Amino acid sequence: MDLRHSLVVKPGSRIKLKHLDAASTGTCKSSTEAEQETAKNRIHLGELQQKLYGEKKHALLIVLQGIDAAGKDGICWHVMQAMNPQGTYVHGFKQPTEEEKLHDFLWRIHPHTPGLGQIGVFNRSHYEDVLVVRVHDLVPKKVWSKRYDLINDYEKMLTAHNVTILKFFLYISPEEQLERFRQRLDDPARQWKISESDYKERALWDQYLEAFEDMLEKCSTKDAPWYVIPSNHKWFRNLAVSNIIRKTLEDMNMHLPAPMVDLEKIRQEYHSAKTDPV
Ligand code: AMP
């Protein structure tokens, strides 16, 4: 199974999100089947990440975007737990600080990009600067409209440094979002996440969809593709994201580095009963 082909946004193509079924599960029939496949993917992700960490020839940057409650935190929890925290990290981007606002919009992004051997996840990202910023008129159109090209150039620069970029847009329906908000109300473990502004943002749903559609059309490129993940079903969301990360890492054809020492010599010198001085 390789879900990349069915979920990728072809460069330059426009997706009408309203025509897309957020509850789609592709050819996957049941949650049990999907969860088994996700569990397998997790095992492979762990092994692949060890190779990436050992080899230090590649970096992977995973960008997560989606409306509130779409499941960005869920992906960090369910998919990233497959990997060793040593060599992986998640960075969440919040409202810019006063200092960040004095700089160009990519200034605060760059220090958090993964180095060779690392896998970094952006929970929200530089794309907020063409999403929330656009929908709320935080900067004039003539400023945000130039950012698509700037982002493409920036991502091209990262890929030239062997940073592979995967961008996941988690797509849920407005009904599903409201249902998730309702579940939060009844769940003491998640009540802290509730904010009234999340409800108020719902009034801007159509403006967000338009901003998402432009982002997908203008910034899905061959080297840094956007994938639209139907996310009403969490089990399909987890399957799709874990599958795409796994396939992408497999394509890197990575190998653990060869030993730097003569193993036989080490065995003889330090592991034979005759030579061990202790
Ligand atoms: P959360 O991810 O739920 O913790 O919320 C973070 C908040 O920060 C969201 O409301 C984002 O829209 C907001 N945010 C992130 N980046 C930016 C940005 N560049 N400009 C304005 N707001 C932002």
Ligand code: MG
């Ligand atoms: Mg929030």
